[in-house]
Structures are given as structure tokens and as C-alpha cells.
Amino acid sequence: MNGAAVACFHCGEPLPRGLTIHARVDGRDEPVCCHGCKAVAEFIAGAGLGDYYRYRDTSSTRADEPPRPDRWSAYDRPELVERLTRAEPGGARSITVLLEGLRCAACSWLADKALSLQSGVLDxxxxxATARARLVWDPAKVRLGDLLRVLDHVGLRPHPLAGEPSEQVALLERRSALKRLAVAGFGNMQVMMFAVPLYFGAANGMDPDMQEYMRIVSMLVSVPVALYAGWPFYQGAWHALRARSISMDVPVSLGIVLAFVASVWNTLRGSGEIYFDSVTMFVFFLGLGRYVEMIARHRAGSVADALARLAPVTARRLREGVAEDVQAVELRVGDELLVRTGEVFAADGTVLDGEGRVDESMLTGESTAVAKRPGAAVHQGTQNLGSPLRLRVTAVAGDTVLSGIVALLERAQTERPRLARAADRAAAWFLSRILVGAAIVFAVWWFVDPSRAFAATLAVLVVTCPCALSLATPTALAAATAALAKRGVLIARTDAVESLAKATRVLWDKTGTLTRGLVRIEDVRTHGDVDAAQALAWAASLEQLSEHPIARAFLGASTTATPATEVAVHAGRGIEGLVEGRRMRIGTWEFASGAADPGAAATASSVAPEPDASGDGDSWAYLGTGQGVVAAFRLADPLRPEARECVERLAGLGLPSAIVSGDETAAVARIAARTGIPEQAARLSPQGKLERLQALQSTGHVVVAVGDGINDAPLLKGADVAIAMGRGSALAQTSADLILVRDSLDDLPHVVELSRRTQRVIRQNLTWSIVYNLAALPLAALGWVPPWLAAIGMSLSSVIVVLNAMRLSRGTHGRRDPQWPAARPAEAA
Amino acid sequence: MTILYVLIPLGLVLVGFGLWAFFWATGDGQFDDLDSPGWSVLEDDTKPANPDRKDEPPQP
Structure with a gap:
């Protein structure tokens, strides 16, 4: 198999045709897809860290463009370091950074080693698990900017987190949950150990004193489990009740408290059933499920982290013509800013001076940069790709468009889960029936025998929350979560499994989900005696100063091209300039070949234009001299190879797809045709997408949304199930219930199937438990079941439930093919 | 079976010790990262070398 030859050594993406770049790694030439990956791979190998490529079990993130050393210079400034970092003993400083592209343990090893090699790094x-690194360094020996630069060089782009306290809170929350889990686990084991002799000893004439002793010991062990390990449930229930609602915590807490109180009561009075084993097991399994869920949620990140990525922390303010670097929080409306090429706007503003293009894809999802002239509005979080712009600040902090999107997102979240609320309603219904039933029992016994009324009522309450019944759902969810994690699918909210099983529609944002989300050079065709590398170098020279996003594809694919001189940009046509003394043009065919020039000799054009873009949906850029074309580049945001199959399989599962995109109509229609998606809507704002979604929901559909950008965040928050791609923006992941960490759509149909199987298992478990309890209870009450048989039956019913749940984790082992994209046939684009 | 009156409290003391150890380890950050320390055993103790290292194993 020649799989190794079609995929990039570093990032595993298909290699562009007609272009060969090699990175020298440990004495071998490895093929890479772009100069970004080449730079990263060679830096890693050069630092003696080539072992990374042997250890990693998933491919790395595409580097896209070579690291820009000047990006981190701002972090050398003392006042910024002062604000972002914390003082440590001995004059050292510490900082927490979020590492973009940290996807496996080998990546963290790489980051660790690369930093440890720097002198002055203390820890x-x-x-x-959280994609975060904490650095402690000696500012006298090394600068923060240099450390961040090293991380960037190994392909893990760092995002310093100013909001370190939230990170600390998350860490403490994890530790505290782990301790509670340990108490519940240890306690449960102990109580089980006493429960077995109690069950069997009762039938075989165990000494009553010994029975009494074991019951008291069980009680003592259960006290910390019920009080300490179960505390979060009571807290949750209390918050829900105070907010006049009923969450899952309410019946859970009631079950724990009632069973525990009844058992304590029976222990103290020396007769009657005790349920300490059920209580502790219930707390343990529920706590386990919550713990796994919390880890996934922490990994998904927080809104603060996402904003830390988007909004820059510094800005360059102009005061009477003098530029000074200030912190973004100091900006006020009316300030004048200078935003240089490649910088991100720190606030919303109006352009005063300069012409250029701005990448607004994180707000609108549109891949094409937007032209900005004096008077035009620019937004916080977008990137200036063109010449330096001078602008006047019109909105800061909470008033910017970016903040508005975040607010929209938070609102959508509160309006959210119809299904979750339905589940809560069901729980409340169940709970009210139990309480009514218990009240009737109490009333009846009050008339029959008042002295036994309390005990009987407690028995009814406890019996309605028996071991197997309470285990039915948590064990199945825990097994499903674990099985999905093995496949590289993270669940941030476990009731998403339930919603997914009932889903009837899938909404796709196009860019980054069905497609890869990056414009790249797919093919290079040259004419005459020009070779591909030479053509790319010329193209890169011309594009060097360009603001168009396509230029980034060229910069990534070229060697260190020197910028062209006498560059002139012809809007909508292309760029012209002097490269190595030759006048070159890049752009449309008419422009590059000179065919459109007034009085030009059109006959000179040696090469005909490539087949029109509308055919296969890709666009072409041409490099020419004005007297003919020397090279053609095919540019595309490639469709994911698995997209069509995924859409078809989802449709087969009863989940028809639809595209809601902010992109141009033609681009959306093309992707829709190639994936076989019948429904599509283009040029939608984030709000428009949310409205589409709500329209579907109002007709009774349960909607799954798949997205990857910040412009999808409201859509994801409003959906019944939100799915984000592993390489998508942090904000999208924050809004998601499910994250496809491997960044492959292959997993999606499996997830749907598994969630349906999970629902089936939960139903089977519940049915079995209810039938068993309903059948066994009256028999036991009437004295027809001897205690030893009841003990066996009770244990067996729990074991059956657990084993049934464990079926979910079998037969779903994900492929762990480390180079899976390479193993895939080259894209059929 | 009176020995149980001694053994069970003894067992509980051991459980208590285990829990204390677990709490200490959690507070010490031993469970914060369960993945990357496993990789550290794979790395060489020697300082990562420069490209023209002499003892480089022959490439397959």
C-alpha cells in the first residue's frame, strides 16, 4: 500500500498534487503538505524530539503557515507579563496557557519536552485532558514571548489565559468530586461485604448479636457516603427546589435520604430491612457517571477560554500621532487604534484611514475576506489581512458584536432543552405518584395499626427506589459514555444520549463540518518549462502582501518567497508585481493571461482556461505574465471524504440532513449536490440559523446541529443535540454536547446507533427491574419467599442490570489506526 | 466468630488509612493528569541530541 505517500507526515492530510515538499526528520525526507507542517516537523526533529512521531496515536493539527516569530513579541513587554502571570516564590512567574492542537498524550509530552529544553524554565x-499547560519560569533568564514562540514552533499554538482562577476552580472541582467518589466506592465495598453475610446468615441461623453488630457497622460506614459523597446531589436538589423546579437531583436525593433514614431507623430499633448496600451503590454509580460527565465538560472548555482566543489582550493606541501599546481593557470609545497586517481587532470600530480586507469568518462564516474602506465598520475578534488600518473605537467590552454573540449564546442556552425539561417533568410525575402512594399506605395503616404506619410507609418509599431500578439508567449511561470516549467522542452532557436517540433531523453548518474549512491548493498545473515549486514561489511572492484568505494557502505552500515589488492590486481580478525582475500577474485567467488588457495580443495566451469552476466546484487561480499563463492552481475547501457516506447513513437511520450556512448560495448548493443533501439555506446570520432551527423544533422535530465556528455557537446552543468538530473553535466546543475529537464524521452514525442502543438497554433495565420488584414484593410480603432466595434474587437482579449495561461497551471499540487519514484513499475531489 | 469483633474494626481502620492516602494523593495532584506521565518512561534520560549524534541507531 502506498498510503504513506498520499498523506502529510505531520498532519496526515492528503498531499496536494503536483507539489512536493519534504521535511527532514531524523535523517529521512518525509512528505508534508505545506511549509507550515515542514517548519513544525523540522523544528521538532531538530530539537531531538522526533520520538513524538513514534509515540503519538492521532495525527497532528495542520500548521497551515509557517510560525510567525513576531507574533509573540508583545508578550515580552513587562506590563503585559505582569497582568497575565502570577508571582511565584524566588522571583519566578507562572502562567496558564491553553494549547490549541493538543490532542493526545504525546502532544503533551512534546510540549513538556520542548519547554524543558529552554533555560530558565523551572516547571x-x-x-x-484540559489542553492546558502551566509554566513556571525565571524572568531573569528567559522571556515569556520566547516560551510561547517555542510552543508555536512545535505546532501547539498557545493562548495565554488571563482568567486563571476559573481554571483553578475547575481543578478543585475535579479533585473534590474524585474524593467524594472514593468515599462512595470504598464505603460501598465495605457495606457490600457486610451485606452478604447478613443476607445469607439470616437464613442459616446467624447469631442475632452478630447480625446486630454488622448492621451497626454498615450504618457507620454508610454515614460518610450518604452525607459527604451524596452532598452534591442534595445541593443540586436544594437549588432546583429554591428555583421552584424539579431536576433529576430531587428524586435522587429523596431516594438516598429516604432509604438511608429508613435503614438507620431500622438499625436503631433492631428489626426490619436495611438498604445501606443499595444506598451506597446508588451514590457510587451516580457519582461515577457525573464525574465522567464533568471531565468531558471541563475539556470542552469555557466561554472565557474561547474569548481569550478571539479577543486580543493588547492594542496599539494612537495618541496625537504617537503609537503606544495598551491593554485591550483600557480602551475607551473614541480612542484611535492602529491595527497592523495580521493583527486581530481588539474592539469594534470605524475605519478612519487605510484600505484593506478583513477576515470576518469567525463572525459570519464567510470564507472570503471583506473589503474595508474608510467609514466601514470592523469588529472585535476579526483579523486584518490587509494593509494597516487606523480606526476609531465605537464599542468596547460588553458592547461589541462578539460579546453580543456570546450573549445570544447564553440566552439560547436558557431557552434550551425542551427534552431535558420533558425528562424532568417525567421525574416529577413519577415522584408525585410515589408520594401519593406512600400517603395512601400511611393512611391505611393508621387505621389498621398506627404503631406500624411509619415503618410501612418508609418501606413503600424505599422499595420504589430499589437497587436495580436505580442502577438501570446510570450504569447504561456510564457504559455508553465510556464506549464513546474510546471512539474519540466526548460527551459533555449525558442526556444528549437520550436526545440523540430520538433525533429526527440533522442541521449542518457547511464550512468545517462537511468541508475541512480551509482553502488550500489542491493541484498545480504548469506550462512550458516552469516547475510547480517555481510557480508556487512566484505566486507566493505576489501574494506575500496580499490580504485575501487564499493568499494564506499560497504562503503555506511556498518556500520563503521574497515579496514582490511594485505590487498593484486590481480588485476582483488579481495582483500584479515585479518578481525577480519579471512582471507577473496572479488572478483570473483573463487578467493573468493578459487577454483582458486593452489592445493586448490575445493570441499570445498559450494555455486555455481550465474547465469552469461550476463543474466540480473548485476555483482556479492563474499565474501569468500578461502575455500568457504559466501555471494554474486549483483552490478548494475540500469536502471531507467521509461526508457523503455519513449523510447517507444518517438518512438511513431516519435522520435527513439540511445545510444552514452563512456562505454564498453557489458554494452551498455545490456542497449540497456533492453530499446529496436536498435541503439547504445560504447566507444566514447566526440569528437566522437559530430561527431555522427553532422553526424545525416547533414542528416537533428533535434536531441535531453540527457546527464548528463561533457563528454556529447560537445554533449549537439552541439545538437538542449539539455536535462540534474536534478542530473547531473553542466557542463551538463550549456550546456542544458532543465533540468529535478525531475530527472525522465517520463516528457520527455510530454515535446515533449507540445512543439508540443505550435507550433500548435503559428501557430493558427499567422493565426488568419494575417487573422483578412488582412480582417479588407482594410474594415476599406474604411470606412466600424465604430470605435466602430473596437475597439471591435481589443480587441477581442488580447483576443482570449491570451486565446488560456493559453490553454497550462491547463491540464498539474504535479503530485506533494512528494514521487513519493516510489509510484512506485519496480524496475523490 | 467473636474474632470478627476485632477484625472488622481493624478492617475499617485500614479502609480509613486507604482513604486518607487517596485524599492526600488527590490533593497532591497525582490524579490531575493520568495520561502524560506514562509517556515519560519512554523518553531517553540523555539530553535530546543534535542531528549529527554519533550513537544514532541505524535507520531501518
């Missing part, structure tokens, strides 16, 4: 701890 590094990288946590792959």
Missing part, C-alpha cells in the same frame, strides 16, 4: 505541567 512545566501539561494536562492533556
Amino acid at each position: 512545566v505541567s501539561v494536562n492533556p
Whole structure:
């Protein structure tokens, strides 16, 4: 198999045709897809860290463009370091950074080693679970900017987190949950150990004193479990009740408290059933499920982290013509800013001076940059790709468009889960029936025998929350979560499994989900005696100063091209300039070949234009001299190879797809045709997408949304199930219930199937438990079941439930093919 | 079976010790990262070398 030859050594993406770049890694030439990956791979190998490529079990993030050393210079400034970092003993400083592209333990090893090699670094701890690294360094020996630069060089772009306290809170929350889980686990094991002799001893004439002793010991062990390990449930229930609602915590708490109180009561009075084993097991399994869920949620990140990525922390303010660097929080409306090429706007503003193009894709999802002239509005979080712009600040902090989107997102979240509320209603219904039933029992016994009324009522309450019944759902959800994690699918909210099983529609944002979300050079065709590398170098020279997003594809694919001189941009046609003394043009065919020039000899054009873009949906850029074309580049945001199959399989599962995109109509229609999606809507704002979604929901559909950008965040928040791609923006992941960490759509149909199987298992478990309890209870009450048989039956019913749930984790082992994109046939684009 | 009156409290003391150890380890950050320390055993103790290292194993 020649799989190794079609995929990039570093990022595993298909290699562009007609272009060969090699990175020298440990004495071998490895093929890479772009100069970004080449730079990263060679830096890693050069630092003696080539082992990374042997250890990693997933491919790395595409580097896209070579690291820009000047990007991190701002972090050398003392006042910024002062604000972002914390003082440590001995004059050292510490900082927490979010590492973009940290996807496996090998990546964290890489970050750790690369930093440890720097002198002045005192301590590094990288946590792959949260994609965060904490650095402690000596500012006298090394500068923060240099450390961040090293991380950028190894392909892990760092985002310093100013909001470190939230990170600390999350860490403490994890530790506290782990301790509670340990108490519940240890306690449960102990109580189980006493429960077995109690069950069997009762039938075989155990000494009553010994029975009494074991019951008291069980009680003592259960006290910390019920009080300490179960505390979060009571807290949740209390918050829900105070907010006049009923969450899952309410019946859970009631079950724990009632069973525990009844058992304590029976222990103290020396007769009657005790349920300490059920209580502790219930707390343990529920706590386990919550813990796994919390880890996934922390990994998904927080809104603060996402904003830390988007909004820059510094800005260059102009005061009477003099530029000074200030912190973004100091900006006020009316300030004048200078935003240089490649910088991100720190606030909303109006352009005063300069002409250029701005990448607004994180707000609108549109891949094409937007032209900005004096008077035009620019937004916080977008990137200036063109010449330096001078602008007047019109909105800061909470008033910017970016903040508006975040607010929209938070509102959508509160309006959210119809299904979750339905589940809560069901729980409340169940609970009210139990309480009514218990009240009737109490009333009846009050007339029959008042002295036994309390005990009987407690028995009814406890019996309605028996071991197997309470285990039915948590065990199945825990097994499903674990099985999905093995496949590289993270669940941030476990009731998403339930919603997914009932889903009837899928909404796709096009860019980054059905497609890869990056414009790249797919093919290079040259004419005459020009070779591909030479053509790319010329193209890159011309594009060097360009603001168009397509230019980034050229910069990534070229060697260190020197900028062209006498560059002139012809809007909508292309760029012209002097490269190595030759006048070159890049752009449309008419422009590059000179065919459109007045009085030009059109006959000189040696090469005909490539087949029109509308055919296969890709666009072409041409490099020419004005007297003919020397090279053609095919540019595309490639469709994911698995997209069509995924859409078809989802449709087969009863989940028809539709595209809601902010992109141009033609681009959306093309992708729709190639994936076989019948429904599509283009040029939608984030609000428009949300409205589409709500229209579907109002007709009774349960909607799954798949997105990857910040412009999808409201859509994801409003959806019944939100799915984000592993390489998508942090904000999208924050809004998601499910994250496809491997960045492959292959997993999606499996997830749907597994969620349906999970629902089936939960139903089977519940049915079995209810039938068993309903059948066994009256028999036992009437004295027809001897205690030893009841003990066996009770244990068996729990074991059956657990084993049934465990079926979910079997037969779903994900492929762990480390180079899976390479193993895939080259894209059929 | 009176020995149980001694053994069970003894067992509980051991459980208590185990829990204390677990709490200490959690507070010490031992469970914060369960993945990357596993990789550290794979790395060489020697300082990562420059490209023209002499003892480089032959490439397959």
C-alpha cells in the first residue's frame, strides 16, 4: 500500500498534487503538505524530539503557515507579563496557557519536552485532558514571548489565559468530586461485604448479636457516603427546589435520604430491612457517571477560554500621532487604534484611514475576506489581512458584536432543552405518584395499626427506589459514555444520549463540518518549462502582501518567497508585481493571461482556461505574465471524504440532513449536490440559523446541529443535540454536547446507533427491574419467599442490570489506526 | 466468630488509612493528569541530541 505517500507526515492530510515538499526528520525526507507542517516537523526533529512521531496515536493539527516569530513579541513587554502571570516564590512567574492542537498524550509530552529544553524554565505541567499547560519560569533568564514562540514552533499554538482562577476552580472541582467518589466506592465495598453475610446468615441461623453488630457497622460506614459523597446531589436538589423546579437531583436525593433514614431507623430499633448496600451503590454509580460527565465538560472548555482566543489582550493606541501599546481593557470609545497586517481587532470600530480586507469568518462564516474602506465598520475578534488600518473605537467590552454573540449564546442556552425539561417533568410525575402512594399506605395503616404506619410507609418509599431500578439508567449511561470516549467522542452532557436517540433531523453548518474549512491548493498545473515549486514561489511572492484568505494557502505552500515589488492590486481580478525582475500577474485567467488588457495580443495566451469552476466546484487561480499563463492552481475547501457516506447513513437511520450556512448560495448548493443533501439555506446570520432551527423544533422535530465556528455557537446552543468538530473553535466546543475529537464524521452514525442502543438497554433495565420488584414484593410480603432466595434474587437482579449495561461497551471499540487519514484513499475531489 | 469483633474494626481502620492516602494523593495532584506521565518512561534520560549524534541507531 502506498498510503504513506498520499498523506502529510505531520498532519496526515492528503498531499496536494503536483507539489512536493519534504521535511527532514531524523535523517529521512518525509512528505508534508505545506511549509507550515515542514517548519513544525523540522523544528521538532531538530530539537531531538522526533520520538513524538513514534509515540503519538492521532495525527497532528495542520500548521497551515509557517510560525510567525513576531507574533509573540508583545508578550515580552513587562506590563503585559505582569497582568497575565502570577508571582511565584524566588522571583519566578507562572502562567496558564491553553494549547490549541493538543490532542493526545504525546502532544503533551512534546510540549513538556520542548519547554524543558529552554533555560530558565523551572516547571512545566501539561494536562492533556484540559489542553492546558502551566509554566513556571525565571524572568531573569528567559522571556515569556520566547516560551510561547517555542510552543508555536512545535505546532501547539498557545493562548495565554488571563482568567486563571476559573481554571483553578475547575481543578478543585475535579479533585473534590474524585474524593467524594472514593468515599462512595470504598464505603460501598465495605457495606457490600457486610451485606452478604447478613443476607445469607439470616437464613442459616446467624447469631442475632452478630447480625446486630454488622448492621451497626454498615450504618457507620454508610454515614460518610450518604452525607459527604451524596452532598452534591442534595445541593443540586436544594437549588432546583429554591428555583421552584424539579431536576433529576430531587428524586435522587429523596431516594438516598429516604432509604438511608429508613435503614438507620431500622438499625436503631433492631428489626426490619436495611438498604445501606443499595444506598451506597446508588451514590457510587451516580457519582461515577457525573464525574465522567464533568471531565468531558471541563475539556470542552469555557466561554472565557474561547474569548481569550478571539479577543486580543493588547492594542496599539494612537495618541496625537504617537503609537503606544495598551491593554485591550483600557480602551475607551473614541480612542484611535492602529491595527497592523495580521493583527486581530481588539474592539469594534470605524475605519478612519487605510484600505484593506478583513477576515470576518469567525463572525459570519464567510470564507472570503471583506473589503474595508474608510467609514466601514470592523469588529472585535476579526483579523486584518490587509494593509494597516487606523480606526476609531465605537464599542468596547460588553458592547461589541462578539460579546453580543456570546450573549445570544447564553440566552439560547436558557431557552434550551425542551427534552431535558420533558425528562424532568417525567421525574416529577413519577415522584408525585410515589408520594401519593406512600400517603395512601400511611393512611391505611393508621387505621389498621398506627404503631406500624411509619415503618410501612418508609418501606413503600424505599422499595420504589430499589437497587436495580436505580442502577438501570446510570450504569447504561456510564457504559455508553465510556464506549464513546474510546471512539474519540466526548460527551459533555449525558442526556444528549437520550436526545440523540430520538433525533429526527440533522442541521449542518457547511464550512468545517462537511468541508475541512480551509482553502488550500489542491493541484498545480504548469506550462512550458516552469516547475510547480517555481510557480508556487512566484505566486507566493505576489501574494506575500496580499490580504485575501487564499493568499494564506499560497504562503503555506511556498518556500520563503521574497515579496514582490511594485505590487498593484486590481480588485476582483488579481495582483500584479515585479518578481525577480519579471512582471507577473496572479488572478483570473483573463487578467493573468493578459487577454483582458486593452489592445493586448490575445493570441499570445498559450494555455486555455481550465474547465469552469461550476463543474466540480473548485476555483482556479492563474499565474501569468500578461502575455500568457504559466501555471494554474486549483483552490478548494475540500469536502471531507467521509461526508457523503455519513449523510447517507444518517438518512438511513431516519435522520435527513439540511445545510444552514452563512456562505454564498453557489458554494452551498455545490456542497449540497456533492453530499446529496436536498435541503439547504445560504447566507444566514447566526440569528437566522437559530430561527431555522427553532422553526424545525416547533414542528416537533428533535434536531441535531453540527457546527464548528463561533457563528454556529447560537445554533449549537439552541439545538437538542449539539455536535462540534474536534478542530473547531473553542466557542463551538463550549456550546456542544458532543465533540468529535478525531475530527472525522465517520463516528457520527455510530454515535446515533449507540445512543439508540443505550435507550433500548435503559428501557430493558427499567422493565426488568419494575417487573422483578412488582412480582417479588407482594410474594415476599406474604411470606412466600424465604430470605435466602430473596437475597439471591435481589443480587441477581442488580447483576443482570449491570451486565446488560456493559453490553454497550462491547463491540464498539474504535479503530485506533494512528494514521487513519493516510489509510484512506485519496480524496475523490 | 467473636474474632470478627476485632477484625472488622481493624478492617475499617485500614479502609480509613486507604482513604486518607487517596485524599492526600488527590490533593497532591497525582490524579490531575493520568495520561502524560506514562509517556515519560519512554523518553531517553540523555539530553535530546543534535542531528549529527554519533550513537544514532541505524535507520531501518
